[in-house]
Structures are given as C-alpha cells and as structure tokens.
Amino acid sequence: MKNQFISHLGGLYRRQRNNTHLQLRQFFKFFLCLITATSITLYFTATVIPATKPYTTSWIGNTYGGGKKWVQNYVEGMYVGSDGTVYTNSTWDEAGREAGIYKDGDVIGPDFELHGWSRVGGKAITINDKYIYLAMVQGSMGKIPEDYPPEKTAWHCVRRYTLSGKPAGFAGGRGYDKSMMIVSAKSPVTGLAIVGKELYVGISEANRVNVYNTDTMTEVRNFSVPNPKQMTVDKQGNLWIIQSKNGSSPAQILHYSSQGKRLGEVIADVVDPSAIALDNQGRLLVAENGPRQQILIYKITGKPAKVGTFGVEGGVYAGVPGDIGNLKFYGISGVGTDATGNIYVNSNGFNNSGTDLRKFSPSGKLQWQLLGLHFVDNADTDPQSDGVEVYTKHEYFQMDYKKPSGKQWSYKAYTLNPFKYPQDPRLHTSPTSVFFRRIQGKPFMYLTDMYASFMEVYRFNPATDGYIAIPSAMFSATSMNHGKPVQSWLSNQPQEEKDWIWRDRNGNGAFDQGEYDTRTLDYPYLGGWWVDSKGDLWKTLRTKVGILHFVVQGLDQKGNPIYSNSSMKKETTPNQITDLRRIEYFPDTDTMYLSGFTKEHPPIGDDAGVVGSEIIRYDNWNKGNRTPRWRTVIPYDTTGKREVMTAAMSVAGDYVFAVTLKTSEVYVYKAATGEQVQKFKPGPEVAGESGWIDIPYGIRAFRRSNGEYIVFVEEDLKGKVIMYQLPR
Template sequence: MIRIRNYRNFKIVRLLLVFTIALVITGLITTTYWGANGVPITSYKTSWIGNTFGGGAKWVQNQVLDMYVATDGTVYTNSFWDESGREAGVYKNGDVIAKAEDLHGWERTGGFAVTADKKHLYVGMEQRYIATDKPADYPPENTTWYCVRRYELSGKIAPFPGGKGVGQNMLIVSDKHRVTGLATIGSELYVAIRDSNIVRVYNTNTLQEVRKFSVPNPTKIAVDKQGKLWIIQKPKDGNAAKIGHYSPKGDRLPQTISNVPKANAIAVDNQNRLLIADNGKNQQIVIYSLKNQPTQVGSFGVKGGIYAGVPGEVGNLKFYGLTGVGVDGSGNIYVNSSGFNEGVGTQEMMTGTDIRKFSPSGAMQWRVLGLPFVDNADVDPKTDGIQVYTIHDRYMMDYSKPVGKQWTYKGYTLNPFKYPEDIRLRNAHGSVFFRRIQGKPFMYFTDMFGSFLHIYRFNPATDGEIAIPSTMLVNTSDKEEKVQADSFPPNQPQIGDWIWRDRNGNGAFDRGEYEASGRDYPYIGGWWVDSKGDVWKTVRTADGIRHFPLQGIDAKGNPIYSYSSMKKIATPKIFNDIRRIEYIPETDTMYLSGFTAEHPALQDDGKAFGSEIARYDNWSKGNRKERFRITVPFSPKANPEVLTASMSITGNYIFTITSKTPEVSVYNAKTGAFVTKFKPGAEVANESGWIDIPYGIRAFRRANGEYLVFAEEVAKAKIIMYRLPK
C-alpha cells in the first residue's frame, strides 16, 4: 500500500483530482457527446482522401492542362480553373511551393499554356468583362481578353509598361481566341493561338510584338538545342494532330512528325530528343531523335498506360489522360496525367492532377496528386470501409496510418477507349452510391443536379478496375422541345423519362435498349439506392415518390428496372415540396426531407435539401405518420446564408451538412434528438469549400462501431473524412 504521509500534500492532490474530474465532465479536456442508446461520440478526427496535401497554403490543384519544367526541376502548371485559385501552380521536390497570384475570380481564369525563362513565368489566361469602377482594368462589355500574364518566378505579379488589367501584367494577344501554346527563346516569347492559325512573337523585356507568322492549328511548342521550334498542330475538329518544324522567324522547315495523331504535350530533353505525350491508346511518352529526319528511338511508360495489364490498376509507369511532359537539366522526366473528360467541346471539365517525376532510368522519384473535384466518396460495404470509391477512382484505406496518409490510390475506373459513351466523359461532377446486390458490386452515379442515375457493373476478369456502363434512369427534361438528333446519349427517346439497359453488354447506348415512360414532373428532388438494390426517386409533386423495385440481374450482369413495376407513392402530407429520400429495408424505415408549411422554401432552389427531416416506421405497410420531425439548419436570409445540403443515415445517427459554411449536424436516428455538430478540423486548416452536390455527405459504420463520414471538399481538391469512434 502506498501511503500519503503529508496531509497538506494530500489535500493538494485531492484538489487537483477534483479539478481534473470537473474539466473532463465539462468537456474542457475532451469533448464527449452522448448519442443514441447511451453510446458516446468522443472527439472526432478530421482527415482527407485524394490530395497529397491537406489544405491551408498547400494543396495540389484539381487539374493541369499544361506543364513546363525548368532546368532546376521546378514544375510550372496551368489550369483553366482551380476552386481556390491555384490555376497556375509551382511544384518542386514533391512539394507545392507557390501559385501565380490573382488568377481567380473577378472573371479571371487560367488557361491552356505555360512557360518560363530565367526571370519570368508566363501564363495563358482569360479576362472577361465585369462592371466596375475601374473599367480600364477590364475589357469592354461582351469582350474577352485572351492574354499572357507575366509573373516573377515566385508567382508574384510582374507588371510591364503598357501592361493591361489588374496588376498591369496582362499582355492581350487576342479578343477572339485563347492562347494554346507558349515557349521562349532568348529574349523572345512565342505565343500560339490555334483558332487564329497564328504564332505571335514578343520581346520578353518590353512585351512588344516583334513579328508573327502563320501556322495551321498551333498548340504546344518546344524548342530544340538549335533554337528551332517544334509545334503540335491540332485541328479543332479533333482530327489527327501532327508536329511541324519551324525556324524562329517562322520559316516552315521540312521535318514533320505525323504518326502521333493524339499528341497532346511536347518537350525537348538534354540529349536534344523530342518527347511527345501520346494521349491515344498507347498512353505513352514517345521519344524522337532530331538528327536529320525525326526518328522514334524509344518510349517512356507502359504501352497502353493504365489500361495495360489489369485495366485501370494504378502503376508508377501507367499514364492516363496525358497533358504534360517535361525534362530538367539532369535528364529527369516529369509527366502529368489528368484523366479523361470531353467537357463541352473543350478540356475545361477535365479533373484530376497526377504529376510524377522519374529518374532518367525510369524510377519514380516523387508524385503529387489532386484527384477529386465536385465529388464525394462511398465505401464498398463488403470491405468494411477498406475500399472507397469516388466518381473515377478507387482508394484502399489503412486506418492505422497518420491523418491524410490512410489512403492509397489504387484504381482509375474510366476507360474512354473501350467505353466511349460513358456518361462520365461528359459529366465529371457529382457523387456515387456503392452497393453490393446479390453479392455483386455496382456503382450508381448521379450528377450535381440529380438529373440522372447511371449504374455501372464490374467484371474484373475482362475489365479489371473499370466500371462498365450498365443501366441508366433519366428524368424528364425541363425543356418542352423534343430531343435533338445529335443529343447525347444516342438513340434516346424523344420526350420524357426513360430507362436504358445494356442488353448486349457492350457498354454503348444502342437502339432497342431503351424503355420510355412519357413525361413526368421535370424537377427532381433526389435519388436513393437501398441495400437491396431498389431505386427510389422523389419529384416535387403530391404523388412525388417513385419506387423502382429491383427485378433481378440479367445475363450480362445489368440490374433490371422497369416502369411496369415502378410504384408511385403519395408524398406524406407534412411535405409540400419533397426533396431527399433514404429507405432502410432491414427495418422498413423511411427518412424524407423537404419543405413544410411550418418551414417553407423562401425561393425556388432546385438543389435545395429542404427545411425538415421526418422518419416513418413500417413504411411498406402503409404507415405515413411520422415518428419524429427534425428542423434542420435553414436560414437563406442569413449572411452567409445557411442551407442544409445533404443527409446520410447509418447506425444510430442521421448526419446532415450545410452548404456554404460546411458544418455537420448529428441527430439520434431513433428519436430525432440533436446530438452534436462539428466542422473541418485543424488537420485540414479548419476549412472547406461549398457543398455543391445533393449527396455531399456520406456516412458508413464499420464493424468495430467507428463511423466514417465523407464530405465533398471542392476548395482544395479532396474528400474530407471524419472519423468518429463508436
């Protein structure tokens, strides 16, 4: 037995013990929120998925459309858009070290070309009109300035006499067409403008034009050791590219490379070899000797890229969606992959950044990733949270690792060469539900407006990691006119709701694979896929619930849904505008959200979640009397406005998240009682972008009782992951 011999010391120890207990009880040492069934939610941890860095001053931009590598290995990039303003990023030694200032907002964006010399960084960008009290800094109404903007190598603005725009560092090269390529030779800056079929040349000190010359469809430019230009010539209509050879004065030289029709980026190495990023099926860097007639002397990267071997399986030398290549003074090779997306006639919708540095022998030295954008995650329930999917990507989780290090990028699920009609090539933003139906994996994808639900199947034996287009449910368009003949997808019904199923298994939208139902109410509230594979949909009407029971899985592996089996269900009377829906078949419990007479919508926002959540027990037995109602955060007149965006129910809790100041609220799923709320923690610099999608929060309860809560984080190109102990 240990005895305290000094009574005075004993009193001090006792007082300290009482004070400590009081601190614990009041939550000053650790915060404990008592939730459902007396189960405590102790202090949560914030982590993230999909970006090398957690936020604050460091994050990898969400896309790269051009890349230039300096002799010392500094990597300069350009994007059309990055949510937090890193349109033009600067990277070195596996770190993000800077960004070009003031390229975001006020109708400014980045662009498609970047280069640097020993003193300055040059960034292709666009400045559109904006009404302001400083009109000289902006173009006239209905005009866009297509510019090269000059910076110090640190990213600071570098003004020059006669410079336009905010900062007086914009060189206006066109008011009609964007900049598509940049390069420097000595004191001269070369600017390609594809849609004007011209290359303009400027003095880098004064940025005065010194000459111009014609080049058909010029885009990316590289300079060889003799000071000659190699220019990718890529027609706007998507026809085959070729690479032309030009003198600095613009004289057309006889050498041409025409056997890389999908050339997308270009660089010259320290051996005076030309490196061309082939964005076709090979997904390689092809290497040409420039002695006399250019001759291919090698390649870099696995032929077939990410589709070689196990299709979609990530590998150090497997590339996908090549947009950048460069070489430093030591012969190290740098490659960027940005995935595939056709956008709306441009590359502006492309998402993902994957910059890698390799030694001359091909060993990867470092890699930085910024993969998700307007995206959220869901888990494969069979794996207890170990396998996590986003729209394009699969991650493997190791929850024993430090914050931000739990994820490993394992799979890219999109194959544009085998499945060119995959809707994700045209719509890159939204979220997924991942389900196991009859033991088989399926991914359900809906866009940021909830206008469709696209279903993907998996066949690892034939397609590895690739999600195969399988089934699609589409809502009635809000436009009255018939679908145009060239609309996507092909062969679709002219009017109204429809279901497509890939009956022949080729992943294409063929004739005879559609079922039409005629026009339904055009404004959708939400989609849900329950654990049995039934699909639920809400539209904003008195009979606003649509239930599509799963009718089985066909011989090609597609889930079957039909209008003949679809049930229309009346909206419970408390809702005058129903929005989201989640049904749990194991307990026959329905959760609905929407606007009510007591808490009406103050404006017509088609993406809104509503102002209340209601729970219904014994739903399939016809019970429409709510067990409880929850009033969720909803204050559109606040500054900033407070709108709940999404909900997710799992285990003992209902999780909701607000949109503009993303804050998670937690409610008891059995009683509706408020439990707690939390925000992004210090691990992600206490910050998050807006929630832009109707399923911006997704929760999963692991077998050990731990809760994983995923939230869209558009600002810094990642998914936030909250971990709540059981």
C-alpha cells in the same frame, strides 16, 4: 457562352466560409422559440446537445490536407525548368491555384492572382531567366474604374510574372496591374514557347502563331500554323508545334524556323499528341494520349525517328485495367525534363479527372508523386468491405484506418476507360456523387450530378475489365430532356421529349438502338435520388405524387440490373411535406427518411439544391404507414440571406448526419428519436477549412463492424474529400 461561363466562375469565388456569429444567433433564436412555444415541443423533437464525442478529421485524394498546401484541381499546361521546378497552369482551381509551382515533391507556388474577378487560368505556360509567361482569360466586370474588358467580352491573354510569381507589368500592359498582354478577343492561347528574346504564342482557332518581344511585350511578327497547340524549342532555336486533329486531318507535329518558315520534318505517327518537350540530350518527348498512353522519344537531328518510349504501353489499361502503377499513365497533359535528365509527367485523367504529377529518374525510377484527384466529388464504401474499399466517381482507394490522418488512403485504381467505352457518361457529363451497392453479391456504382439530372449505373467485371467501371444503365430526368436538343454523344437517344431508362442489353457499354425504355416526362423539378441496399432506385419530384420507386427486377445475362418503367411504382408524398427534397429508404427495417420543406417551416424563395427544413422518419413504410415516428428541424434559411442551409444528409447505423452548405458543419441526430446529439466541423488536420457543399449528396456515412463511423464530406475548395472518424 464562354464569357458567361467566365463571369460565373468569377462569381463563384465569393464563397468565403464560416459565419459563426450568425450561426450562434440562429441557434439561440431557435432555442428561445422552443422555450416559449411549448406546444411545438410536443410535436417536434428538441435540440439538446450533450458533450461532443471526440472525432478525427482526415481526408482522401490530395497529397496535402489544406492550409497553404494543396495540389491544384487539374493541370492542363506544364513547363519544367532546368533545376526541376515545375510550373503549371489550369483553367480553374476552386481555391485559386490555377497556376502552381512545385519542386522536390512539394508545393512552393504563390498566389498568382488568377482567381475571381472574372479571371481564370489557361492551358499553356513557359519561362525564361526573368519571367513566367502564362495563358489566362480576363472577363468583364461591369463599370468599374480599373482596366477590364467591355461588358460581355473577354480578353485571352498572356500574363507576365516574376519567377517568384508576382505580376510583372510593362509599358502598354493591360488589366488592373498592367501585366496582361491581350492576344485575342475571341480565341484562347493554346501554346507558348521562348526563343532568345522572343515569345511565341499559339492561337489554335485563329490558325496563327504571334511573336512578341519578351521584355517589351510588343508584337514583332506572326505566321500561319494550322491548329497550333503546345510547342517547344530545339537546340537550333527552331519550333516543334503540335497540330491538333481537325476534321479528317490527323494530328501531327510540325517543324518551323524561329522566323516562321515551315521546315520539312513532320512527325505523323502519334495518334493524339497532348504535350511536348525537349530533353537534356536534345531529343523530342511527345506525350501520346491515345491508346498507347506513353511518352514517345524522337531523335530529331536529320529525319525524325522514334528511338524509344517512356512508360508502360497502354498506360493504366495495361495488365490489370485501371490498376495504378508507377509507369502507367492516363490522360497525359504534361511532360518535361530537367538539366540532369529527370522526367516529369502529369496525368490529368479524362474529362479533367484530377492531377497526378510524377517525377522519375533518368532510369525510370519514381522519385515523387503529387495528387489532387477530386473536385466536386464525394466517396462511398463497398458495403461488403467494411469500409476498407472506397470509391469516388473516377478512383478506387484502399484504406488502412490505423494510419495517421491523411495517410489512411492508397490510390489503387482509375475506373474510367475512354478507349474501350467512349460513351461512358463520365466523359460527357459531370457526375458528383457515388452510391456503391451490391446486388445479388455483385458490385455496382451509381452516380448522379450536382442537379440530380440523371442517374448513371456501372457494373464491374474483373475478368474482362479489371477495375474499370463498365457503363451498365442510365436514368435520364426531365431536367435533362425538357426543351433541350438530343445530346450528340447519345446518338440513339429517343428523339421525342421523353424520360428514359437505358440498359446495356448487349453488354458492349454503348448506347445502342433498342436499348431505351421511355415514358412521359415527369414533373421537371427534381428533389433527389436514392439507391437502397437491395438495388431499388427511388426518385423524388418535389410534388404530391412525388416518389417514383423503380424496383430492381434482378440481373440480366450481361450482369446489368434490370429496371423498367412498367414495374415502376408511384407513391404520394406524405402530407407533412409540401416540397420533397431527399429520400433514404432501408428495406431491412422498412424505414423511410424523407426531408423537405413543410407548412410549418416553409422556404424563403426557391433553395433548389438544399435538403429542406425538416427530416422525418417513418416506420413500416412499405406497410402503408405515413405517420411520422419523429420530425426534426434542421438548419435552414429563415432570413432570406441564405447563410444557414442544410445541403445534404446521410443515414448510417444509429445516426442521421447532415451537413450545412456554407459552413460545412456536420449535425448528428439519433436515428431512433431525431434528437441532435453532436455537431462537428473540419479540424486542425485540414487547417479547419472546407469549401461549400455544392452537391446533393455531399455527405455519406458508414458504420463499420467495430461500431466506428466513417463520414465522407465533399471538399471542393482544395481538391479532396474530407473524412471524419467517430468512435463507437
């Protein structure tokens, strides 16, 4: 399974963007067709594009806008050099920064050549005065002449680099450049440390530490350690190794000599040690990733004793829960110090939320902070805030639109609490798209994923939970249940294959017995979800009986929105559409926007994730009208090459916005007529670049009270959400 995953990740990097010439050819071909087929112009709207209005490109969630500088997706391993250079490692960064180098609050890291070709990073990194050593995985590539693993296998390696980040090969090295040392064909590297001329490599699944010569990279010995994770070296040249929790055995920190002899000292008062380092005073720093969310400081001469802490006890959950503070950590994945005693801490959130790397003076004053918070994510605004309050799947931001591009956002809160709500679906699923709504004046956040396979609902209660989003309800979908075992985190999920609605009836945020409402499985292929301004939820199934309408029945005593299968309405897909994909309904005007493929513009193959070939507007939908006010053809695949496709749509104010999958171009149509009036793409503020639009709701638009439009677009390439600002 892991090898398939690695192979899949390697293939993802084929995503190189922008095929402008093809896009132009498609446009002119379509334009000529409109001229020659005059009867079609009476039926479909024309594509006449007036002069483009000025717009500004901005972004949220990453310290840098792109180009050569961005903060990687998430940091899983970290080492701090004596001069304050921070070396990082992670298993995946869409743009190729699995390993990074940061110093003085800046990105200085080169391309470590860890991305693509079935190659990814890992969870450990260390250095000496000559080389960088980092954990990584090399998967197979089929029958090619270079040195790669056999088909359907993978190498778990330590790869060696110069301090400038260039691969440093050695005699007996493996891989295309001879810089890889194969540690295992089965188990990943979980810890790295250096004592003198020896490199210590922890392999948790093998319960072993291997020792290699740092110059020749040949193995000199190995010794047994139960479940070794991250490790560090004290001034005596002995090892302190995190032993991860295993079954009923608690996590602890063990002491070993450099020869592998178990020493007597043990640190056992840490619930979840996640990172470890030695400071300039010879003290041991241990990241406590349990409820304390602190750095614990130990004197290790003689019997270990805790002599201090760094950071606020409780981390981001202290005080106002979720509120970001300089010394409030969350999901600690890295700790280190430099020669002068400055302290470096990385918070990775939970379920790899994103990078939050901070440097502090020895007295605890924040020196700098680097953020890379988003991967496969998009944003939405609280409609009551006029666009000032913005939410993504884990984060809450406040906006000041008067500031320059990239500076408008302030990171205010992290909305997930794994200790109070361990069944929060965000810990166990991969949501990607936010709908933020108000029901009876109360705020709610809705989340679905890349495949529209569920809908998660969260409520807020500032009096008890601050900024934390509390699990409130969840809609499963056929693709989540059909032919699949019950998911372990949903211990009370209905055993039979059923679609279900869960509601947190007792208000504890847990999926308890008696809280499920089940129904027969729907058609297994989903088109999309929508939450309207009243809180009604809509679901499309791509079939003729293709629209399910869940009318919100108010709020229960715990503040959860009430949905039920018994009150759900089934509606037939209008006959203009053969394959229904997206839906947006506006109850204030009784206006429905649907998208999908049509008989006149059918798909080539099954482009399951795209919007379709047309967007259609219907007025007086709730009164039974199914005659379109207009139909407009949007960019879609007509060649089978899948180069031109529309990935997502969003309606706001006077416009319908749509974004293409590979080129990330935004098309703007008049909501009144369907006429295309503008097209724009990422500007110089973000180096003119974007990743693919990987999610069904990769664009979200909002009209502010001053008439300005804010348009959020997923940008998974370099860890941010792009934001366009359009004047009235």
